[in-house]
Amino acid sequence: MGRRRNRGRLIDGILLLDKPAGISSNDALQKVKRVYNAAKAGHTGALDPLATGMLPICLGEATKFSQFLLDADKRYTVVAKLGVRTTTSDADGEVVSERPVNVNLDQLNEALEGFRGESMQVPSMYSALKYQGQPLYKYAREGIEVPREARPINVYELILNRFDGDEVELDVHVSKGTYIRTIVDDLGEVLGCGAHVIVLRRTQVAGYPYERMVQLEQIENLLEQALDQGRKPKELLDPLLLPMDTAVATLPEVNMGDVVAGYLLQGQAVQVPRAPETGTVRLTVGPQRVFIGLGQIDEDGLVAPKRLINIQQG
DSSP states (O other), X not given: OOOOOOSSBOOXXXXXXXXXTTSOHHHHHHHHHHHHTBSOEEESSOOOTTOEEEEEEEXXXXXXXXXXXXXXXXXXXXXXXXXXXXXXXXTTXXXXXXXXXXXXXXXXXXXXXXXXXEEEEOOOSSSSOEETTEEHHHHXXXXXXXOXXXXXXXXXXXXXXXXXXXXXXXXXXXXXXXXXHHHHHHHHHHHTSOEEEXXXXXXXXXXXXXXXXXXXXXXXXXXHHHHHTTXXXXXXXXXXXXXXXXXXXXXXXXXXXXXXXXXXXXXXXXXXXXXXXXXXXXXXXXXXXXXXXXXXXXXXXXXXXXXXXXXXXX
16 A cells, blocks of 8 residues: 555655754644645654754654654753752743852862763653653642652763853763753752753754754745745755664664565565674665665564555655
8 A cells, every 4th residue: 555645745754953942842843844744743852942952853754763763862062050949950940949059160070970870860740751641741730749760871971061150061971861951950959059951952862963953944944935936845845854764774784685675565574694683673675775664583583574664655
């Protein structure tokens, strides 16, 4: 069966959006979806309204691989304000407490050392994690505290960029599921003065290049330009998209010929020379290495289909 033509255009790829401050990730997603007139779209890990920076938007079949970007390492630049603690651990929350800041550089460096490496982190009540089917932030807004399990995180790199009185700027490289707001809140408690986030920018997701990010205003202007010139919007917009297989670029590749791929696309496990012995693999076909989805090495060492894209354009 071909792909159904439903609301919008059948377009596949990943847009590296530079999310602006002041809107939710879902609002940003809907704006991109409208500009591209895409039938299907999804983002890969929410940024708070206060936050800016890299928000990969998956269009079409690329949404099948968004989980790999959700699970990817991320890097942030964050500015923390010492002396004030808030309900949300950022500037959008209400002030919980204000305390004097008596912190010197040695004390700050010693405190930061305690956050590097592996640890367990209790997520903020103001997060999108769910408890009994509802996001935690909904309970928090109603003044309800619910139990949260500590989760393993890894702070691979924590660099002090600037320490200026009651402001601390950090560059942080973290594993999936790490809440920067929580690190800042915890840091404030270690220092004994409280702290909250006033600036947060995500600078990297997986290995995506910072310079490939585009702004909402940029794509909105391109859409307007195309319409003014009587051109198809896709002529100006689609070149900004990255291939969908960039989301799974770190997986080992298994390349096969057309005949073998035909069997696999029909749901059969196939034998491919030099395939890995275990794990999930990225599937490509022919010398052009056309991406067709993901496979899984089964118990017999065969390559079985796991998540295939619909390559028929309908």
